[in-house]
Amino acid sequence: MMNKRDGQTRPDAGGPASCWSCRGPVDPRALFCHTCGSIQPSRPVDHFARLAVRRDYDLKTVDLERQYFGFQRRFHPDRFAAKSATEKAHSLQHATSLNEAYETLKSPLGRARYLLELLGRPVIEEDQTTSDPVLLAEALEMRQALAEAPDAAAVAAIAADAEAKIADCQTALAAAFVFYGTYPGDDQVAEIQCPVYGFYGGNDNRVNATIPDTETAMERLGKLYEPEIYAGAGHGFMRAGAEPDATPENRAAMEAGWERWLELLRGM
Numbered sequence: 001m002m003n004k005r006d007g008q009t010r011p012d013a014g015g016p017a018s019c020w021s022c023r024g025p026v027d028p029r030a031l032f033c034h035t036c037g038s039i040q041p042s043r044p045v046d047h048f049a050r051l052a053v054r055r056d057y058d059l060k061t062v063d064l065e066r067q068y069f070g071f072q073r074r075f076h077p078d079r080f081a082a083k084s085a086t087e088k089a090h091s092l093q094h095a096t097s098l099n100e101a102y103e104t105l106k107s108p109l110g111r112a113r114y115l116l117e118l119l120g121r122p123v124i125e126e127d128q129t130t131s132d133p134v135l136l137a138e139a140l141e142m143r144q145a146l147a148e149a150p151d152a153a154a155v156a157a158i159a160a161d162a163e164a165k166i167a168d169c170q171t172a173l174a175a176a177f178v179f180y181g182t183y184p185g186d187d188q189v190a191e192i193q194c195p196v197y198g199f200y201g202g203n204d205n206r207v208n209a210t211i212p213d214t215e216t217a218m219e220r221l222g223k224l225y226e227p228e229i230y231a232g233a234g235h236g237f238m239r240a241g242a243e244p245d246a247t248p249e250n251r252a253a254m255e256a257g258w259e260r261w262l263e264l265l266r267g268m
């Protein structure tokens with residue numbers, strides 16, 4: 001039996017579990033039983049835990065790949081060719097869950113969307129479509145031009161036009177959001193191509209001491225930089241503020257930070 005949504009529908013098994021095969025005790029996180037060696041069922045964990053990477057947007061593709069291929073090797077069908085139907089089913093379930101985790105996290109957009117989902121703040125709907133009449137008319141026009149293109153050169157011209165439009169949109173959309181980051185240095189600031197919005201905790205003196213440097217450099221280069229300092233909050237308040245035992249200041253800063261962030265994203 002395959003259940004792709006396994007990870008999202010059952011509560012996390014935290015306590016001691018027993019092996020389905022030998023009934024011996026087994027760590028709920030173990031992939032294989034330490035007593036009999038049998039493969040254990042795929043557990044309900046999030047995609048980051050599945051690939052044993054930290055729950056973070058800032059992940060390197062090579063690290064994700066290494067984790068994915070490392071785990072995937074352990075569940076290769078060849079290894080289970082001589083095993084029971086139950087073991088084959090478990091290995092397939094692991095492989096499927098790993099694929100889903102990797103497919104979701106490998107692109108920055110997918111990762112951002114999934115992180116927001118985990119935080120209970122989804123911003124992009126799966127089935128989101130446009131009903132903007134201007135955009136639809138433009139798309140129809142381009143499709144028609146493509147259908148009626150007399151030769152390869154005309155098709156190439158349409159493609160170049162579309163690429164230029166995409167590049168325009170990306171430039172217009174781009175913005176950077178920095179959370180309690182220190183001044184990156186003159187060389188890196190010179191490379192910045194988009195507006196930067198900063199989020200800082202009022203008690204984060206080490207970081208905040210470098211805000212004036214960033215302001216000066218960005219102003220000198222004619223670039224937009226808008227820092228916002230949340231009173232009483234500490235370093236890492238977006239994470240700390242979401243904890244059950246968060247201080248009122250961190251919680252308030254986290255909520256205000258989210259509001260501002262979503263507000264800025266909506267305006268783009």
Ligand SMILES: [Zn+2]
Nearest residue numbers: 019022033036
């Ligand atoms: Zn066992």
